[in-house]
Amino acid sequence: MxxxxxxxxxxxxxxxxxxxxxxxxxxxxxxxxxxxxxxxxxxxxxxxxxxxxxxxxxxxxxxxxxxxxxxxxxxxxxxxxxxxxxxxxxxxxxxxxxxxxxxxxxxxxxxxxxxxxxQAPILRSDTLFTMADSTAHLESVVFDTLTQRFFMGSVHHRMIYQRNAQGEISPFTQAHDSIMAILGIAIDYKRSLLWASSSATPEMRNYDKTLEGKSYILGFDLATGALRYRLEGPTESFHFFGDVLVDAQGTIWVSDSGSPILYRISNPEKGIETVSSTPALSIQGLALHPNGKYLYFSDYTSGVYIYHLGTQEIKRLPYNPQLYSMKGIDGLYFYDNQLIATHNGTDPMRVVAYQLNEEGTELIGRKVLENNHPAFFEPTLGMIHHDQLYFVANSAWRSYDKNGQPIPALLRRPLVFKMPLK
Incomplete structure (x- = not known):
């Protein structure tokens, strides 16, 4: 023992x-x-x-x-x-x-x-692009369909990068005390903003203990990268904003893995609203059903929950742990009546499609799309575009010592993968 x-x-x-x-x-x-x-x-x-x-x-x-x-x-x-x-x-x-x-x-x-x-490998992804800077520690990627740019959130550098149509990578945001580790990012076309969840973590540059538990939702001008909104999370306990999602109505949804709470921002001028405490231990990814009735969120320990926006009821989607596990889900995306999930809390790491019933309220099937890819260091957040999943394949959380300092021997060039879903 x-x-x-x-x-x-x-x-x-x-x-x-x-x-x-x-x-x-x-x-x-x-x-x-x-x-x-x-x-x-x-x-x-x-x-x-x-x-x-x-x-x-x-x-x-x-x-x-x-x-x-x-x-x-x-x-x-x-x-x-x-x-x-x-x-x-x-x-x-x-x-x-x-x-x-x-x-x-x-x-x-x-x-x-x-x-x-x-343990058997299933390999379906290809490298979409990489970055030369092995210290960047990418955690998220989204694609702007209007300008053909990719945006990438960096944990260690406390910034967002952009990659243009010619493949050139440059800083999108400028250094600012309000910007901490960038985790989830999402485009808000309605307001021409790029929203980001930003939380204090020892792995970011210039961290100190006074920042512990601090989390913000940041809104950046989509054209210039200028900081337009800085919305602070609650301060009464430990918080860690992880993922952010913007729905068709322009509502911003936020997951908090530090104090398992769902938040939303209906009007940025009015700040962050608490939606509900949840039975989860560590909320991660967010996905919305196209009917606008259900919000799904993953709990790192126990699987996926469904939040009914009309009744405010939260329940866990049941599954049989003797057949498969839903532990360790980070990114979560809705596609073709399926929940596409990146699992980085499993060994081996994998990407899985969970089939939903017609209503979207029950799990009825499961298919492993990617398993035990040799480049997986920690697959994390991304988005679905044109029947392909774009995601960070090797987030660098395992490349730091106990004090949050990078270990050079473990650093790798960030990889962004694409995987066909059809």
């Missing part, structure tokens, strides 16, 4: 919930003591409690499977391992001594076969 204290404490902080931290550590401590005394039945019960508080965490699931194996609950052990390999399983899984008793079962070979299938 591995020591989970650092991992669990980090997860509690990221969820923005102090209340969630104590029970998780309490049950883990009890699980560890039961493990050390050989009380494996109690160990499995306490690990199950940890799983219920923080579901689909790979280390917790692996320890839960080990607890079942040690307490001779073989069927539950395999059920848990199947849940695990659907989204993440490192090769070290097969060396876990707590799982040794399972190797005698015929089901063990079947599990390994399934794991190998989950």
């Amino acid at each position: 591995k020591n989970l204290y650092p991992i669990l404490l980090l997860l509690a902080c990221l969820s923005g919930s102090v209340q969630a931290q104590n029970p998780l550590n309490e049950y883990y401590t009890k699980a560890q003591k039961a493990y050390e005394t050989g009380d494996f039945r109690s160990y499995s019960l306490f690990m199950l409690k940890c799983d219920s508080i923080r579901p689909l965490h790979p280390v917790i699931l692996q320890n839960l499977a080990g607890s079942y194996a040690l307490s001779k609950q073989e069927e539950k052990a395999f059920e848990t391992l199947y849940r695990l390999i659907r989204f993440k399983a490192s090769p070290s899984l097969w060396e876990d001594a707590d799982l040794a008793s399972l190797k005698k079962s015929s089901a063990y070979a079947a599990l390994q076969t399934e794991w190998q299938a989950e």
Whole structure:
């Protein structure tokens, strides 16, 4: 059994919930003591409690499977391992001594076969363009159909780049204290603005602790790049604005993964409105149904939720975790009655199409479009244009040390991919 204290404490902080931290550590401590005394039945019960508080965490699931194996609950052990390999399983899984008793079962070979299938590459994307500056750390890309420009949001440089029709890349925004790490970006043709979610993170240049929890929605003039709007998020707790979406009516939607809340901006002059708190732990991507009735948002831990704009009801779209996982979704896009999702919280990373029913309220199918691409470092945000998904293929979050400083050996030239969806 591995020591989970650092991992669990980090997860509690990221969820923005102090209340969630104590029970998780309490049950883990009890699980560890039961493990050390050989009380494996109690160990499995306490690990199950940890799983219920923080579901689909790979280390917790692996320890839960080990607890079942040690307490001779073989069927539950395999059920848990199947849940695990659907989204993440490192090769070290097969060396876990707590799982040794399972190797005698015929089901063990079947599990390994399934794991190998989950790792099989599916390659459909091509490189649309790249940037020479390996420190840029692109997180998002959108295409302006009017001027044939691409805009790219940079985390580390705290700016937005533009790429013209001739392929020339240049700064679109100028340095400004209000501009922090640029995450999601979206074009607002109605107001001739480019909106961006901008949040403080140690990976950006000139970060200091006084900026922690600060988030803004920024509106830039689409022609000149001048900053027209600076809308600050709530200041009473930790916030991290991630994605931004502009609908056909010009309403701007914002996801907050720091305090899982949905926001909207109906009129920039009136600021940011809180739409709803959500049951999610970490809201990521946003997508809108063309009928204007449903907004979808991804939770990094548990899948996709649907928000009914008329009734304000929020519910999670159910799925069977024994068949596949919806964990680790970052970008989310609506296309041809499907939700196209970039998964960077899985191993391997992938792009998946989730088929919806005719009304758009239920999941009825799933197809992996891209899997285990060798260039994937962390696929993140983009957009759909002319039946193709444009997205950042290798966001650089894994290229920093614990203090948020770039590690030169891990830096890569940013890649923007295109993938046919037809």
